Amino acid sequence: MLKGINPLLNADILRALRAMGHGDDLIIADTNFPSDSVARQTTLGKLLRIDNTTAAQAVEAVLSLMPLDSFVDDSAARMEIVDSPDEIPPVQQEVQAVLDAAEGKSWPMMSIERFAFYERAKQAYCVIQTGERRFYGCFAFRKGVIPPDAE
Numbered sequence: 202m203l204k205g206i207n208p209l210l211n212a213d214i215l216r217a218l219r220a221m222g223h224g225d226d227l228i229i230a231d232t233n234f235p236s237d238s239v240a241r242q243t244t245l246g247k248l249l250r251i252d253n254t255t256a257a258q259a260v261e262a263v264l265s266l267m268p269l270d271s272f273v274d275d276s277a278a279r280m281e282i283v284d285s286p287d288e289i290p291p292v293q294q295e296v297q298a299v300l301d302a303a304e305g306k307s308w309p310m311m312s313i314e315r316f317a318f319y320e321r322a323k324q325a326y327c328v329i330q331t332g333e334r335r336f337y338g339c340f341a342f343r344k345g346v347i348p349p350d351a352e
Contacts, residue, residue, distance in 0.1 A: 207262035226325035231338030236330035245327040256338035257295040264303035268345035281312035
């Protein structure tokens with residue numbers, strides 16, 4: 202255990218978060234997402250896991266350390282529901298609340314069509330699979346920057 206670091210973040214995830222650079226994507230996936238096969242195509246090339254957690258719990262842990270990219274409109278995204286792209290299910294509402302709290306302001310997620318989401322995930326730095334069993338618990342987050350200390 203380390204002080205100030207969410208205990209859901211294991212050593213492999215901490216290493217990936219540290220290694221990611223500005224503009225790299227991180228995918229948080231539910232249990233139904235083809236995480237292993239997609240993760241093999243990412244920069245990291247292997248699947249990371251936060252088992253026995255909801256998507257919101259995993260996102261809260263990740264965003265406790267990782268800044269979002271404020272230079273682009275798609276730094277936070279959700280997989281849209283097939284044939285109902287404007288519907289936002291409870292799992293996505295929960296993650297939106299966590300995202301807004303982490304950023305200290307409203308930070309709307311864009312929606313991405315299911316197969317377009319798969320393609321974005323393949324280009325990501327890494328995929329973290331959660332224990333989320335509700336459908337459409339899949340999200341993409343683009344890493345931002347931490348400004349230098351004021352002089």
